[in-house]
Every structure is written in C-alpha cells, then in structure tokens.
Amino acid sequence: MTMQDKLGWSGRFGEPVAELVQRYTASVDFDQRLALFDIRGSLAHAQMLTSCGILSAQDLSDIRRGMAQIENEILSGDFVWLIELEDVHLNIEKRLTALVGDAGKRLHTGRSRNDQVATDVRLYLRHAIDELRDLIKSLQTALVGLATHHTHTVMPGFTHLQVAQPVSFAHHLMAYFEMLKRDAERLADVRRRVNRLPLGAAALAGTSYPINREHAAELLGFDGVCENSLDAVSDRDFAIEFTAAAALIMTHLSRLSEELILWMNPRFGFIAIADRFCTGSSIMPQKKNPDVPELVRGKTGRINGNLVALLTLMKGQPLAYNKDNQEDKEPLFDTVDTLTGTLRICAEMMGGVTVKPEAMRSAVLQGYATATDLADYLVKKGLPFRDAHEAVALAVRYAEQRGCDLSDLALDELRQFSAGIADDIFGVLTPEGSLASRNHIGGTAPQQVEAAIARARKYLAG
Numbered sequence: 001m002t003m004q005d006k007l008g009w010s011g012r013f014g015e016p017v018a019e020l021v022q023r024y025t026a027s028v029d030f031d032q033r034l035a036l037f038d039i040r041g042s043l044a045h046a047q048m049l050t051s052c053g054i055l056s057a058q059d060l061s062d063i064r065r066g067m068a069q070i071e072n073e074i075l076s077g078d079f080v081w082l083i084e085l086e087d088v089h090l091n092i093e094k095r096l097t098a099l100v101g102d103a104g105k106r107l108h109t110g111r112s113r114n115d116q117v118a119t120d121v122r123l124y125l126r127h128a129i130d131e132l133r134d135l136i137k138s139l140q141t142a143l144v145g146l147a148t149h150h151t152h153t154v155m156p157g158f159t160h161l162q163v164a165q166p167v168s169f170a171h172h173l174m175a176y177f178e179m180l181k182r183d184a185e186r187l188a189d190v191r192r193r194v195n196r197l198p199l200g201a202a203a204l205a206g207t208s209y210p211i212n213r214e215h216a217a218e219l220l221g222f223d224g225v226c227e228n229s230l231d232a233v234s235d236r237d238f239a240i241e242f243t244a245a246a247a248l249i250m251t252h253l254s255r256l257s258e259e260l261i262l263w264m265n266p267r268f269g270f271i272a273i274a275d276r277f278c279t280g281s282s283i284m285p286q287k288k289n290p291d292v293p294e295l296v297r298g299k300t301g302r303i304n305g306n307l308v309a310l311l312t313l314m315k316g317q318p319l320a321y322n323k324d325n326q327e328d329k330e331p332l333f334d335t336v337d338t339l340t341g342t343l344r345i346c347a348e349m350m351g352g353v354t355v356k357p358e359a360m361r362s363a364v365l366q367g368y369a370t371a372t373d374l375a376d377y378l379v380k381k382g383l384p385f386r387d388a389h390e391a392v393a394l395a396v397r398y399a400e401q402r403g404c405d406l407s408d409l410a411l412d413e414l415r416q417f418s419a420g421i422a423d424d425i426f427g428v429l430t431p432e433g434s435l436a437s438r439n440h441i442g443g444t445a446p447q448q449v450e451a452a453i454a455r456a457r458k459y460l461a462g
C-alpha cells in the first residue's frame with residue numbers, strides 16, 4: 001500500500017510520494033502535541049454534524065467511543081504515530097477508522113484539515129494563555145511578598161546606571177509588578193481574538209452541508225466564529241500577536257534579570273540569590289554565577305527570533321491556506337514552553353532573594369542621591385530652580401573633595417552655597433527624608449508604596 005492509499009488520496013496520483021518528500025512534509029513529530037485539542041475539536045464537529053442531521057446518532061456514538069480509546073492510548077503512550085500519516089490529524093482519523101469503521105470515515109464531512117488545524121492551534125493557545133496568566137500572577141505574588149518587607153529599605157534609584165535619587169526597594173520591585181500587570185492585560189486581549197472558531201471554513205470557501213458553526217463554537221467555548229472562511233483558514237495573526245506579547249514579557253523578565261545580576265555582583269552587593277539558583281565554575285573555586293537570570297536574558301533572544309520567524313512566515317502568503325502555515329507550530333510551541341519555564345523559575349527565584357539593606361543604604365550615601373532634595377529645599381525657600389541647581393552642584397563638588405556626603409557637611413559649610421539653608425536641612429538630606437517627601441500616587445514614599453502594595457494584593461485576589 002502506498003502512502004497515498006493510506007492517506008485516502010491515492011486515486012489522483014500516478015506514483016508514490018518519495019520518502020524524502022514524506023519526511024520533509026510530515027509534521028507529526030511536533031504537531032502530535034495538539035492531539036487532545038484535535039480530539040476535542042473533532043468531537044464538537046461530530047456533535048454539531050449530528051444535531052444538523054448530517055451524521056447519525058450511531059455515528060456519533062461510534063466516534064465518541066473510538067476517540068475515548070484513542071485518548072487513552074495517547075495518554076498512556078501506547079498510540080503509534082506514523083510518519084506516513086503526515087500529521088496529527090490524519091494519524092488520529094486513521095486510528096478512529098480502524099477502531100470504529102465507517103463512522104470514522106464520515107467524521108471529515110464538511111471539514112478540511114485547513115480549518116481543523118486552525119481550530120486546534122487556537123484551542124491549544126487559549127489553554128496556554130490561561131496557564132501563562134496564572135504564572136504571571138505567581139510571579140507578581142512573589143514580587144509583592146518581597147516588597148511588603150521593604151517599603152522603608154532605601155536603595156539608590158538609577159538613571160544612566162548612575163546613582164540618581166533614593167527609592168525604596170519595594171518601590172523598585174513594584175515597577176515590575178506594573179509591567180507584568182500590563183503583560184497579563186495584553187494576553188487577555190490576545191485571548192479575545194484567539195477565541196474565535198475557524199471550523200466550518202473547510203478548505204477555504206465554506207461547505208455545502210447545512211452546518212451550524214455557532215453551535216460548534218459554543219461546544220468548544222469559543223466566543224464566536226471567524227466571519228470569513230478564507231481568513232479563518234489562512235491567517236495566523238493571533239499566533240503572531242501572542243508571540244509579540246510573549247516577547248514583551250520576556251523583555252521585562254530580562255530587565256529584571258539584568259538587575260539581579262548587577263545587584264548580586266559584589267561591587268553592588270545589594271542582594272544574594274539562593275545557592276540553588278546559582279552555579280559554580282569548574283576552574284575558579286571562588287565563583288558563584290547567576291546562571292538562571294543570565295539564561296532568562298539569553299532566552300529572550302529566542303522569543304524575539306520566534307516572533308520574526310512567524311512574521312516572516314506570513315508576509316508572502318497569498319490567500320488562503322498554504323503549507324507554509326505548518327511552520328507556525330514550532331516557534332509557537334517554543335514560545336509557550338520557554339515563557340512557561342521562565343515565569344515559573346523567576347517566581348521561585350524571587351522567593352530566594354536575600355536583601356542587604358546596609359549595602360543599599362551606603363550606596364545611596366556614596367552617590368549624592370539627595371542632591372535634588374537640597375535643590376528642591378532651596379526652591380521652597382524662594383530660589384529659582386536653575387540657581388538652586390547650580391548652588392547644589394557646587395556643594396556636591398565641595399563634598400566630593402572632602403570625600404563625604406552632603407549630610408556630613410556642617411551647617412556653616414552648607415551655607416557657603418546658599419544663605420537660605422537652615423538647620424531644618426538635615427531632615428531633608430537623609431535618604432529617609434527624601435523618600436518620605438515623594439508622597440503622591442506613584443511616588444516612592446513608604447505610605448504610597450504601601451498603598452500600591454494594597455492595591456496589588458486586591459488585584460491578585462480578584
């Protein structure tokens with residue numbers, strides 16, 4: 001029996017497909033992970049066909065019985081996947097026919113693999129998105145948990161990676177909470193467009209059977225149907241926008257990782273990451289390397305690559321389905337797998353962070369982080385901001401020459417730079433004073449960050 005006989009299209013072909021071609025075109029090695037979604041889609045299709053009078057009740061019950069067995073075989077690892085049967089769809093259909101006979105052959109009525117595969121990928125992605133949104137929440141929960149203890153922990157806030165102004169460690173962590181919140185929103189938004197049913201589009205033009213697409217959509221939990229059959233079978237924009245959203249999540253995690261790497265460097269010494277997330281060196285006995293955050297940073301490149309792969313896959317395709325689309329799966333699966341693994345390990349790792357508040361505070365004191373506070377103080381005493389800026393710049397230069405912080409200067413010394421300075425300045429020049437003064441929504445004052453944490457907890461509980 002040739003491959004064409006097995007697949008059921010032998011009539012049209014004068015010679016068997018070359019083995020080389022078979023191997024080149026088959027997708028079963030990677031698309032078998034769609035199997036359970038494929039079965040779900042087929043069961044809904046069969047139920048819809050039956051309720052429309054296209055299949056008999058007996059056919060439906062045979063199909064259900066066969067699919068139940070196939071599902072068991074797949075879950076137990078006993079299912080035999082054959083490369084000659086090209087892909088997940090034909091493997092399952094052939095097995096069904098072997099198990100239940102004619103009902104198996106009738107399943108494909110009013111359907112094509114084109115609308116079938118588009119349905120499977122959407123079901124798979126919807127499921128993946130739901131799991132990813134839970135994982136984002138776990139990471140957010142870890143960030144909020146750590147932040148709760150550090151609303152009064154001062155650290156330098158940086159611009160240009162130079163000490164800029166004091167912030168609290170909690171405030172810094174909560175910046176990532178916000179990024180992840182937008183990331184989850186983006187996934188929810190993508191999900192709305194993923195959650196439309198292509199089935200019924202058949203090969204490209206629809207089908208002549210009296211089907212009820214809305215019914216199938218309802219059975220599969222879709223919000224509605226794709227409203228143009230050509231579009232339904234051919235576009236993979238939903239996979240592309242998912243991957244774009246994934247690339248942004250990875251970008252955020254990569255930034256966080258970069259900071260963890262810096263912070264655990266002894267020159268910073270702001271944190272330690274639990275040993276279980278670090279590795280040693282095979283040659284340098286003293287080393288403790290931040291492999292996990294480095295890999296997060298590195299894997300971000302893969303996801304960016306997957307996004308470009310999918311965009312490139314789509315851009316030259318004429319309507320409607322082309323075999324190019326078979327290439328959507330590996331980048332998509334890899335994106336889901338990489339993102340899943342990364343979110344999971346980041347959540348764990350944040351739970352393994354030890355904070356070193358003294359090191360953070362001393363970095364603030366070495367960087368003249370309260371210079372802006374001194375300038376703002378002078379403005380409040382009536383100096384124009386630009387003049388205040390200049391006076392403080394001179395004061396910083398003076399302190400630098402003496403190798404001390406602004407807060408270490410005596411009142412007389414400070415008054416050389418502006419007569420407006422009085423002894424109420426010392427409350428302003430401490431990192432804690434600086435923090436407390438930024439007391440508006442979005443600011444770093446402990447009171448504000450506590451409120452942000454309370455809002456975050458409410459969001460996470462909702």
Ligand code: ARG
Nearest residue numbers: 027087113114117323325326
């Ligand atoms: N394995 C194919 C894919 O992933 C299924 C659809 C095949 N359709 C076709 N007309 N060859 O896209």
